[in-house]
Amino acid sequence: MSPTVLPGLPDAGSVTRWGLPAVTALRDASAAVTVGVLVLAAACVPGRLGSDGLSPTQELLRRAAVVGSVSWAASGSAVLLFAYSDAAGTVVGSARFWSEAWFFATQLEAGRPLLSGTMMAWTLALCCGALRRTSGLGFATLLALASLWPLALGGHSAGTLDHNVLVDLQLYHLLGVTVWTGGLVGLLFVRPRLGAALHTVAGRYSRIAGWCLVLVAGSGVAGALVRLPGLWAVESAYGALLAAKVVVLTVVGALGFWQRTRILRRIGEGGSGAFAMLVAVEVVLLLVGAGAGVALARTGIPGPTEDPSLDAAQVLLGRSLPPALGPGEWLTQWRPDLLWLPLATMVCVVYVGGVLKLRARGERWPAPRAVLWASGWFLVAWATAGAPGVYGPVIFSMHVVQHVTLAVIAPIMLVMAAPVTLALRAIEPRTDGSNGPREWIAEMLRSFVVVVASTPVVAAGVFIASFPLLYFTGVLRLSMESHTVHQLVAVQFLFVGLFFVGGLIGQDPHLHRTALHARLVLLVAALGLHGWFSATLLATDEVLAADWFGALQRPWGATLAEDQEIGALLGWVLGELPLVILAGFLVVQWISVRRHGRCRAEGRLAHPAPLSEVPSGAPQKPGDREASQQALLQRLEPDRRRDGIGQRHIRDEDRR
Structure with a gap:
């Protein structure tokens, strides 16, 4: 009789083990490039709204967005399959794999964000491929930013008790990182096309990148504070590390702002190596900001001092029940x-x-x-x-x-x-x-x-x-x-x-x-x-x-x-x-409007036009009356529009 074996988790195979982190990294990088180049095309580079088509620079960024969105959608599809394979311990393509993967994507909380994010990425790819006018860049940019929401739902915060709060913070983090990183890639991509406009475009991107640094740093710090089990943890080693990282981010951001201002001035004066210096500064700031966010998310948090067991309210709401609702609780x-x-x-x-x-x-x-x-x-x-x-x-x-x-x-x-x-x-x-x-x-x-x-x-x-x-x-x-x-x-x-x-x-x-x-x-x-x-x-x-x-x-x-x-x-x-x-x-x-109209009509009757305005000895033609009424309507129209009456109502009232 053979001994009893307690099996562990099944192995999904080497393809899933190596493929999941690779396609996840590709998906995140593709999302960053897509979002960043669309923001750059919509808000920074020349290309007027209402024109017949995209400017050459916008067209170049649109093509980059098409490539990035297709890569985002394809790698997102692969992430969905590998994520199910890893969770179920099933080799990709095995028996009943596809039907079970579909159930995972549509019915389970871990799979639904992956499916919705992939579908939004494919929709974005179609939109980027079809748009031919500058006005379409606005819709594509909004769709790209909205497509970051499923990524925030599937982030590292999804398994914590404060799920909703940390998902919101993860969204801010993704907004900052993607716009910052992708905008830098787009700026490098279209630099030869910008010419004299490089200084203006780089300045606008630099201001956006500064706000992105605030988002990345702020979301990381706020997420760490939310994870603290209590005020007592501020005095712990984790709290000291958090304070140190806040100081470092503040100093780095101030130095980056000072250095970026000097570099932009040199770009405006035609400095040959100024643009390369700007890119180097942005890369350093990006690495410091992103690294601090990752470090804050991965740093060990002091253990809880309360009973880790959860009641029904904590399971459903992610928090305890509030106190009984009374008059004071409303405020x-x-x-x-x-x-x-x-x-x-x-x-x-x-x-x-x-x-x-x-x-x-x-x-x-x-x-x-x-x-x-x-x-x-x-x-x-x-x-x-x-x-x-x-x-x-x-x-x-x-x-x-x-x-x-x-x-x-x-x-x-x-x-x-x-x-x-x-x-x-x-x-x-x-x-x-x-x-x-x-x-x-x-x-x-x-x-x-x-x-x-x-x-x-x-x-x-x-x-x-x-x-x-x-x-x-x-x-x-x-x-x-x-x-x-x-x-x-x-x-x-x-x-x-x-x-x-x-x-x-x-x-x-x-x-x-x-x-x-x-x-x-x-x-x-x-x-x-x-x-x-x-x-x-x-x-x-x-x-x-x-x-x-x-x-x-x-x-x-x-x-x-x-x-x-x-x-x-x-x-x-x-x-x-x-x-x-x-x-x-x-x-x-x-x-009030009807009284205002009657007063005007009575004023016109009480004070008719002088006879000198009417040609003497000339009979009034049928068209003269219509012409005078039209002139009167044109004089009254601004007043009536200010009162909120439509043009049709203006004419009906004057006829009465």
């Missing part, structure tokens, strides 16, 4: 959302910078708009990182509060702040043939997606349908367990609210300025259908996402059914009240 409970908090801070700083720039030029900007902008983004930050973000995955009612705040309340303040108008006034247009923020904002307003989404009927329809589609389908349950779906739902609600409210009361340049009475009709329809949704939610007997909320084993608060009723009532009040206020605002504006 005091915060948990940083590292996607929305940095975004809210950044856009507020940029807005204030635009206001200060206008004042420096002697132009005025209403202070209440800045207050509205800051208040709107505070509400966005509160909805995602404050009490709704903390309690939303725990109780249904706060989940409703979060989405109503993002879709209704915050967009009203953000739209009234007129950020697009401020940007178009504060940002100077570029004169060197490249495309900066101002050019891309103007192009965005003309894009097909924005044109369709900003159509009032479309915006109102999507706004009305968003709440039933989330709560009466399986999306609600999916958004609880998937960080990707959760963030996509938040983005969708915010943008839908911005387009809907912008079509009603927006002050920014808008492609579709509907008449006031039509806007009022759309708003009344939205009020009615949102009330129907709230009433249906209140009357339903089925508890939504009961398996998720019940599995948390919450020891405090109302029952699941009672909490759902509270959520329906909160959604009704918080959603209807701002819409009613908007309806009142539109009614007052409509009455």
Whole structure:
């Protein structure tokens, strides 16, 4: 009788053992090149939007992006196969390998990011191969940046308790590394084509690379701080190493900025070896930043002082249950959302910078708009990182509060702040043939997606349908367990609210300025259908996402059914009240505009044109009256447009 053998993990073979790290490195390098050259082509090199085709430099970068994206997609496909082979201990191509690999890619958490990332890379490759206009570079660049999200999901942070926080930090790290590295490769690639423009392009890339260094260093340090088990660990050897690396990165960044400034000056003066020096400095900074990030991720962390066993809430949420929700917790409970908090801070700083720039030029900007902008983004930050973000995955009612705040309340303040108008006034247009923020904002307003989404009927329809589609389908349950779906739902609600409210009361340049009475009709329809949704939610007997909320084993608060009723009532009040206020605002504006039109008409009757303006002895021809009416309309049109009336409404009112 042979002895019992306890088998270990099966061996996937030498092909997988050597192939997986090789194709992973190729995928990451290809992603960096693709993202970097697209950013360089869209924002740094000459090539005007609205032209018939790409400039020669942009065309060269497009071809590099095609090669990089195809390599990214192909190596990503190989990574998916090798990852399954390594996890299952199965040789690639063995019996039932393909069917089991497909199950791994579509059903398991470890495989889904690999599959979605590969599909996005193939889509990007097709997009880069098909684009022939500068405007397409913007879409391709956004798609390339979005394709980094699956890589962040599959990063080293995916297996930790603070999964969502560390995934967000990993995304920042990837953004910094890919734009920095790929931009440097693209700059080397197109240097012979730039000629005298090399100094300008290198300067713009250098500024982008400086921000990338901040992202790489900041994400590494923040990730290390998140991993610390407590404040006591700051005094440990790991904490000392973290502090030392922060100092090193700060010194290296300062030296790199000083050296880069001197090199750019020499490039502008025609120095022969200045460009090579710039590349050397960028490579050193890149290696130091990336090396510090890798070292921080791999340095041993002090062990936990608490019981490592996890309860149900920690398994599902990645954290412990928050305390019982009371009046004070609405303001005091915060948990940083590292996607929305940095975004809210950044856009507020940029807005204030635009206001200060206008004042420096002697132009005025209403202070209440800045207050509205800051208040709107505070509400966005509160909805995602404050009490709704903390309690939303725990109780249904706060989940409703979060989405109503993002879709209704915050967009009203953000739209009234007129950020697009401020940007178009504060940002100077570029004169060197490249495309900066101002050019891309103007192009965005003309894009097909924005044109369709900003159509009032479309915006109102999507706004009305968003709440039933989330709560009466399986999306609600999916958004609880998937960080990707959760963030996509938040983005969708915010943008839908911005387009809907912008079509009603927006002050920014808008492609579709509907008449006031039509806007009022759309708003009344939205009020009615949102009330129907709230009433249906209140009357339903089925508890939504009961398996998720019940599995948390919450020891405090109302029952699941009672909490759902509270959520329906909160959604009704918080959603209807701002819409009613908007309806009142539109009614007052409509009455004011009609009174303004009547006063103008009475003024024209009380003060007719002098007889000297009418040719004496000449009969008035039929076309003269139409010509005078047209001239009158042209004089009145700016005033009526400022009041928000469409051209068709102008003509109807003057005829009456």
